[in-house]
Amino acid sequence: MRFSQAWTIARHDMGIFRHRWGIMGPLIGLPLGVGIGFPLLVSYIIATNGGSSFATYLPQLINAFSFWFIIGAGALPTTIAAYGIVGEKVEKSLEPLLSTPTTDGEILLGKTLAALVPTILAIWAGSVLFQGLIDWASRGALGYLYYPNWEMSVILFLLAPLVCLYAIEFCVLVSARVTDVRSAQQFAGITFAPLIFVYVAGEIGFSLDTTNLLYISGIFVVLDLALFLVSRRTFHREEILTRWK
Numbered sequence: 001m002r003f004s005q006a007w008t009i010a011r012h013d014m015g016i017f018r019h020r021w022g023i024m025g026p027l028i029g030l031p032l033g034v035g036i037g038f039p040l041l042v043s044y045i046i047a048t049n050g051g052s053s054f055a056t057y058l059p060q061l062i063n064a065f066s067f068w069f070i071i072g073a074g075a076l077p078t079t080i081a082a083y084g085i086v087g088e089k090v091e092k093s094l095e096p097l098l099s100t101p102t103t104d105g106e107i108l109l110g111k112t113l114a115a116l117v118p119t120i121l122a123i124w125a126g127s128v129l130f131q132g133l134i135d136w137a138s139r140g141a142l143g144y145l146y147y148p149n150w151e152m153s154v155i156l157f158l159l160a161p162l163v164c165l166y167a168i169e170f171c172v173l174v175s176a177r178v179t180d181v182r183s184a185q186q187f188a189g190i191t192f193a194p195l196i197f198v199y200v201a202g203e204i205g206f207s208l209d210t211t212n213l214l215y216i217s218g219i220f221v222v223l224d225l226a227l228f229l230v231s232r233r234t235f236h237r238e239e240i241l242t243r244w245k
Contacts, residue, residue: 005102009110013084014118023079027118030072031126038065039133046141055141062134063151063208064199069123069130071195073160074167076122078191080115081171108172108235115168116161123160127152154213162220167191169227173234 017023042062131147138146170191198208198216 002103002106003109006106006109006113009102009107010113010117013111013114017080017083017114017118020083023083026079027076027122030076031069031122032129034065034068034072035126035129036133038068039130039137041065042134043137046137055143058138058141059146060207062138062146066127066130066152066155067195067199067208069127069155070159070163071199072126073119073123073164074191074195077115077119077164077168078171080118081111081168082175084111084114085172085175104235105232108232111172112165112168115171116164119164120161123164124156127156150210151208151213154210154217159213159217159220162217162224163195165224166220166227169224169231172231173227 042058042065045061046058131152135145135147
C-alpha cells in the first residue's frame with residue numbers, strides 16, 4: 001500500500017470539503033460551541049454557587065463537559081465520510097477514481113484520512129480554547145489551574161482518534177448499503193449514542209477519570225480492529241461500480 005497515493009486522495013477530498021458549508025459548518029461550530037459555551041456555563045455556576053464552596057464538585061462537572069470532545073469526534077466525521085463515498089457516487093465523481101490503478105486499500109485509507117484529519121484538528125483547536133477558558137473560569141474556585149491534566153491528554157490523543165476511526169469505519173459499512181448521503185448520516189449517527197450515555201453517566205456520578213477513560217479506549221481499540229476488518233472486506237471497487245444503485 002502506498003501512503004503517498006492515499007494522502008493524495010485525502011488532500012483532494014479535503015480540498016472539496018472546504019467549499020461545502022454542510023461539512024465545514026459543524027466542523028467549526030461544534031468545537032467552537034463546546035470550547036466557549038461550557039466554560040461560560042462553568043463560570044455562571046461558580047458565580048451562583050459561592051465560588052470556592054463549589055470546588056469539590058467542579059472537577060466532575062468539568063470532566064463531563066470535556067467528554068463532549070469525544071462525542072464530537074464520533075459525530076463530525078460521519079458527514080465527511082458519507083459524502084466521501086456515497087456523495088461522490090451520487091455525483092458520479094467516484095467512478096473515475098475507482099477506475100485508476102489505485103488499490104482498494106489506498107482508496108479506503110485516503111477516504112479515512114480525509115475524514116479523520118480535519119475532525120481531529122478541529123477537536124484539538126476547540127480543546128485549546130476550552131482548556132484556557134476553563135482555567136480562567138475555575139482558578140479562583142479551585143485554587144489551581146485545572147488544565148492540562150492526564151484526563152484531557154487521554155481524551156485528545158487516544159480516545160478521540162479511536163472514536164473518530166470507529167465512526168468512519170462504521171460509516172463505510174453503512175455507505176455500502178445506502179444510496180444517498182442523508183441516509184448514510186442517519187444510520188451512522190447511532191455510533192455516538194453510547195457516548196451520550198457515558199456523558200450522562202458522568203453528569204450523575206460516574207467518574208471519567210484517567211483509569212475509566214483508558215478502559216473505554218480499550219473497548220474502542222477492539223471495535224476499531226473489528227470494524228476495520230469488516231470494512232476492508234466490504235470496500236471493493238467492482239461492487240461499488242456495478243452494484244451500488
